[in-house]
Amino acid sequence: MSKIILQIDEKKVEAREGMTILEAAHSVGIFIPTLCHHEKLEPYGACRICTVEVETHGRTNLIASCLYPVEQDLVVRTRSEKVDKTRKMILELMLAHAPDDPALQDLAKEYGADKNRFEKEPSFCILCGLCVRYCAEVKKKNAVGFVNRGIRREISFIPEIASKECLNCKECFSLCPTGALQAAFVLTEALAFPPPPSEPVPDE
Amino acid sequence: MRRINSPADLEGLRKDILSKRNRNKPCITLCSGTACHASGSEKVAAAIEQEIEKQGLKGEVDFRRTGCHGFCEKGPIAVIYPEEICYLQVMPEDISEITSRTLKEKKVVDRLLYVDPNTGEKATHESDIPFYKNQERLVFGPNRRIDPKSIEDYLAIGGYQALAKALFEMTPEQVIREVKGANLRGRGGAGFPAGMKWEAARNAPGETKYVIVNCDEGDPGAYMDRSLMEGNPHSVLEGLIIGAYAIGSHEGYIYVRQEYPLAVENVGIAIKQAEQCGFLGENILGSGFDFTIQMHRGAGAFVCGEETSLLMSLEGKAGEPRARPPYPATKGLWDKPTNINNVETWANIPFIINKGADFFTSIGTEGSKGTKIFSLVGKVNNTGLVEVPMGITLRDIIYKVGGGIPGGKKFKAVQTGGPSGGCIPEEHLDIEVDFDELAQVGAIMGSGGMIVMDEDTCMVDVARYFLAFLADESCGKCVPCREGIRQMLKILTNISEGKGKEGDIELLVELSETTRNASLCALGKTAPNPVLSTIRYFRDEYEAHIKEKRCPAYVCKELISYYIDPDTCQACMICLRKCPVEAIVGGKNQIHVIDQEKCIKCGTCFEVCPPRFGAVKKISGEPVPPPIPEEARTIIRKSKAK
Numbered sequence: 001m002s003k004i005i006l007q008i009d010e011k012k013v014e015a016r017e018g019m020t021i022l023e024a025a026h027s028v029g030i031f032i033p034t035l036c037h038h039e040k041l042e043p044y045g046a047c048r049i050c051t052v053e054v055e056t057h058g059r060t061n062l063i064a065s066c067l068y069p070v071e072q073d074l075v076v077r078t079r080s081e082k083v084d085k086t087r088k089m090i091l092e093l094m095l096a097h098a099p100d101d102p103a104l105q106d107l108a109k110e111y112g113a114d115k116n117r118f119e120k121e122p123s124f125c126i127l128c129g130l131c132v133r134y135c136a137e138v139k140k141k142n143a144v145g146f147v148n149r150g151i152r153r154e155i156s157f158i159p160e161i162a163s164k165e166c167l168n169c170k171e172c173f174s175l176c177p178t179g180a181l182q183a184a185f186v187l188t189e190a191l192a193f194p195p196p197p198s199e200p201v202p203d204e
Numbered sequence: 205m206r207r208i209n210s211p212a213d214l215e216g217l218r219k220d221i222l223s224k225r226n227r228n229k230p231c232i233t234l235c236s237g238t239a240c241h242a243s244g245s246e247k248v249a250a251a252i253e254q255e256i257e258k259q260g261l262k263g264e265v266d267f268r269r270t271g272c273h274g275f276c277e278k279g280p281i282a283v284i285y286p287e288e289i290c291y292l293q294v295m296p297e298d299i300s301e302i303t304s305r306t307l308k309e310k311k312v313v314d315r316l317l318y319v320d321p322n323t324g325e326k327a328t329h330e331s332d333i334p335f336y337k338n339q340e341r342l343v344f345g346p347n348r349r350i351d352p353k354s355i356e357d358y359l360a361i362g363g364y365q366a367l368a369k370a371l372f373e374m375t376p377e378q379v380i381r382e383v384k385g386a387n388l389r390g391r392g393g394a395g396f397p398a399g400m401k402w403e404a405a406r407n408a409p410g411e412t413k414y415v416i417v418n419c420d421e422g423d424p425g426a427y428m429d430r431s432l433m434e435g436n437p438h439s440v441l442e443g444l445i446i447g448a449y450a451i452g453s454h455e456g457y458i459y460v461r462q463e464y465p466l467a468v469e470n471v472g473i474a475i476k477q478a479e480q481c482g483f484l485g486e487n488i489l490g491s492g493f494d495f496t497i498q499m500h501r502g503a504g505a506f507v508c509g510e511e512t513s514l515l516m517s518l519e520g521k522a523g524e525p526r527a528r529p530p531y532p533a534t535k536g537l538w539d540k541p542t543n544i545n546n547v548e549t550w551a552n553i554p555f556i557i558n559k560g561a562d563f564f565t566s567i568g569t570e571g572s573k574g575t576k577i578f579s580l581v582g583k584v585n586n587t588g589l590v591e592v593p594m595g596i597t598l599r600d601i602i603y604k605v606g607g608g609i610p611g612g613k614k615f616k617a618v619q620t621g622g623p624s625g626g627c628i629p630e631e632h633l634d635i636e637v638d639f640d641e642l643a644q645v646g647a648i649m650g651s652g653g654m655i656v657m658d659e660d661t662c663m664v665d666v667a668r669y670f671l672a673f674l675a676d677e678s679c680g681k682c683v684p685c686r687e688g689i690r691q692m693l694k695i696l697t698n699i700s701e702g703k704g705k706e707g708d709i710e711l712l713v714e715l716s717e718t719t720r721n722a723s724l725c726a727l728g729k730t731a732p733n734p735v736l737s738t739i740r741y742f743r744d745e746y747e748a749h750i751k752e753k754r755c756p757a758y759v760c761k762e763l764i765s766y767y768i769d770p771d772t773c774q775a776c777m778i779c780l781r782k783c784p785v786e787a788i789v790g791g792k793n794q795i796h797v798i799d800q801e802k803c804i805k806c807g808t809c810f811e812v813c814p815p816r817f818g819a820v821k822k823i824s825g826e827p828v829p830p831p832i833p834e835e836a837r838t839i840i841r842k843s844k845a846k
Binding site: 045046047048049051062064067068069082085086089090093094096118119121126127129146148149150151152153 | 505507522527529530674675676677678679680681682683684686687688689690691693694714715717718721722723724
């Protein structure tokens, strides 16, 4: 593995090829906030709170540091006016779902985000996918997944699997950045109406 | 068809096909693209077959179903060769006359010709019709000359000669150099130079590489790629095989929408034919190059047109984008180097190889070469598919090719680039259409959607419509796209319902910035375009909605009212009878009055009120005048009063 030298917040950082900017930053103690990131899981890039500014080939771009591979001589700024403004708006969009969540509130304080900027949305879930990915990648059970797309996207437990697997596990609850409430609620909902065993699940 | 084993064999076969064809033999061709199909071309085709039989012309007249001609407004289109007489809006009952008069007696049926609405002049040939005259149909042109289900037809017009040339006269590097030299930019939307993409895929380490045709066309109102796939599938295959040779790929995929049944059918037939002829499979044309193609039918998600989502979908996963870098050129389908191009890009390749990069670059502007096919729709006289050289002005497309705005209405804006494109106003109609100029004015080329809007279009409503589309079609994975679109759509809906607030425009701009800067893929990055471009050019309309609760185009239902002017109402009872909710009070000789409580603002009364009365008025931003007192409603007719 060849070594790559890049610059993060005016600090020279040595990284291995294949590392992400987030990993490189954390390796030298530079903090970048994350919500959908988890060490045991594949990088996902959904919450975008880890957005940083990179300068490459003379151009400045905002990118998600959890997915962007390190490059030789890359210049990274983890805080800038643009980065902070973006994180503030992203937080405000998420606070519309989970206004009282402690993790979001801490970040909101840091970036001056107003939890009342947008009308309250009915779901707490910010769709970080930690529960979905943990269940699939670590537990290999796929008891919870995403349904629908666009603004109708939500998480859903598969009753047939959840009824067997979830009650003794619930490991995903503690991963939930918005306080486990949504996962618990959706699970209860799924288990409350399992389909009768005589009725086969229709095939696609 | 038999297997073809060498370029000489191919040329021999072409000559053989041509020698069996008599150029002077009458041939009637019928456009059988999807649009004409919807206008009844199948019934016309049946009538042609019957009539040829009935009038004893079997064997003396050829009949060919062709691909889309593009002038969809006037379909079904029939062209009679060798005179190339063009008949428009042909119905089954016209066929008897066409057969006896034109095919037998060589006379023209005047009533089926194109009539110029401005001059009243008739045009006998397609090339005389202004719609076609101002186009340059390099890629789309062959559609009308061939039956897409016949490989013989494609070979007859020189099909697969570019492939033979590439395989036997050029190295893969030379092919890439030619495509780079042509400066062919991707026709799918982003306009990235195809040659550079090919080179990156060729140079990427790895044995297995893939090439892919992106035919996941999802813009509302756009059907360029569909018509090429339906009308000339072999041109796309030929381009793909040449690309595979250049990149060093032996497996290709065609990703086509399942909801394009004719495209699926014709591509399937074309692949089989190409396999039989030895254009696909092992040792293509005896060159030693192997390549196979599989067709994958997409389930119709707009986001799958984005290349990384398309890859996910091909791999059998949910159609959600992956981050770039790594780019597909190095890590694409199943992590192998992959090159994806749009249908139209691939279809340009045989042309570039045959004619050379120099010829190709002689067409177009400094930064954008060649032609572009647009789907010209909306409030324009000649709707259809048009292929024009890069650098033509928007005004020429709309007025010369498109024939202007119907009904004497005023032009307001043209929306290019599909749901994530922008709206361009009158003041920029003279810009030269190319990738960079469109971006300059806040729009995008996109894959070639072009929607013309007239003065009756509300720009807030347009932005709301496109954001509603994107709210459904975003994959929903990342926060800036999903939540940004959600909030923008809410604000736009509020504004169009008269619930807009001071500061809404600024908030829309701020949301747009975040969505554009921080989204994962191009869908989110371009989603704010309809909002930003309408705010940029039509801010006054936003302000009228927010401050005066007025919709200047009289579109937003919550902000308009219908009102019957008592001075001009003739109590004719038409609107009263047509009102679907019985909201109109009145009677014979009783001036009609709309009950505003009951009115659902469907506009029926406005449409049916005879123009000579014009009594029904649309109002917005002002209170509805109080109804006239009941005792004053009786009309005393002069003739009867005496």
